[in-house]
Amino acid sequence: MKNFSLIAILLLFCSQLSAQQKEWTLEECVNYALENNIQVKQTELDVELSEIEKRDALGNFIPSINAQASNAWNTGLTQNVTTGILQNQTVRNFSAGVSAGITVFDGLRNFKQLQRARISRLSSEYSLDKMKDDIALFVADSYLQVLFNKQNLEVLRAQNQITQEQLGRTQDLVDAGVLPQGDLLEIQATMADEKQRMIIAQNQIQISLISLAQTLGIQDYQNFDIVERDYNILGNEILDNTVYEVIERAKEERSEIIIAETNKELAEMDVELAKGAYLPTLGAFFNYNTRETGQGRITGAVLDPDEPSRQIGVVQGTEEIVVAPNTIPTLGSPLPFIDQLYRNDGISYGFQLSVPILNGFATRNQVRRNQINVKRAEYQLEQAELDLEANVYQAYTDANGAFEAYEAAVVAANAQEKAFEYATDRYDVGLTNAFDFSQAKIRYENTQREALRAKYDYIFKLKVVELYFGIPVRDLKF
Incomplete structure (x- = not known):
């Protein structure tokens, strides 16, 4: 039993250790974000709501059917439904019915509402696609920023290793009297500065x-890490296209334009829906009702012993009084429940026509409001096209500029590397002081860091152009 517990503990420890050691690739980060990011989930809810809206529109074509039933007791002075006499009693009455109705014609608003719901569903799906593109691009930018910071730290550590080696050699030269004490202090100050920068x-x-x-959407910050790999610059053939070709492709592929176009279609459908209120509405209905009571039913009649006859009229001319037997109904047990339902049921059916005549200009004003919204949607579509052109032009220019900056940064880094090697050789033989050596080293570090920054900046801006060109986010190459 103890061995089993020990094995379970070891397995649990190993599973936790492997979970802690997981490192995320860029592809895993993008895929995970597309499934778990809160903004993506919220946009997916909008798609679900648009599907419900579509079901509502379909439901307008289906008849409405409702059933009702009641069973009530009335106590006190109430009318006996059998004899028609008011008396103190407790009466139980049951009623039930089914009603059905359907809209035959409503100015085609049902059809237009269904068309609008379908367009709304498409608009929600396009918005979801745009959100996924934005999130994927944001994840890629954040991922590349982490890589830059990691590689920047590696540069600082490599330079610090060189400083440590120089510190040892400088200490020996100072002890031998070859170099002054100030050179040692300069190297020590450089060492302290590098440690501070490594902490930052x-x-x-x-x-x-x-x-x-x-x-x-990951909350385990302590154990979260990414795969440390060097991303090469590749796939820059996209820049062989002119900026105008990229703009035209973006207008065809990007969700921004499609969303604005669908919003314009929705506004136009709202106008048609509002105009439908000008037309008559025709509906059909069908009702079935029945009832049952717990009161006794009349089974016969007997003469009233107190007043066996009653006056029912007078003969004109002779003034002779006409009498008739005065009977009292005898009550028996009520009919069975099912029998009463069959005997007392009834149906009603027909059509109902509603013609709008005057409603305080409400319909006219609503049509006008929706027409203004169409104009607004047209302006928004025009603005979306202008914004897309500006964004694509900016992204294209930034990508080309970033590539030139990267090439210049690589040339500068290579040149400073040779300059630093030359300064190191001169410092080792005592031909230069520690200050000049430190300055050469700082310039070399700065050019290395700038080359890294320019590299990842170019990679990211290149991916932005590729997205505008219509390349799906999952097909982007890093």
């Missing part, structure tokens, strides 16, 4: 990891 770089890594985890 480590903090930047944690902050960028937390930001990425929040975008993905």
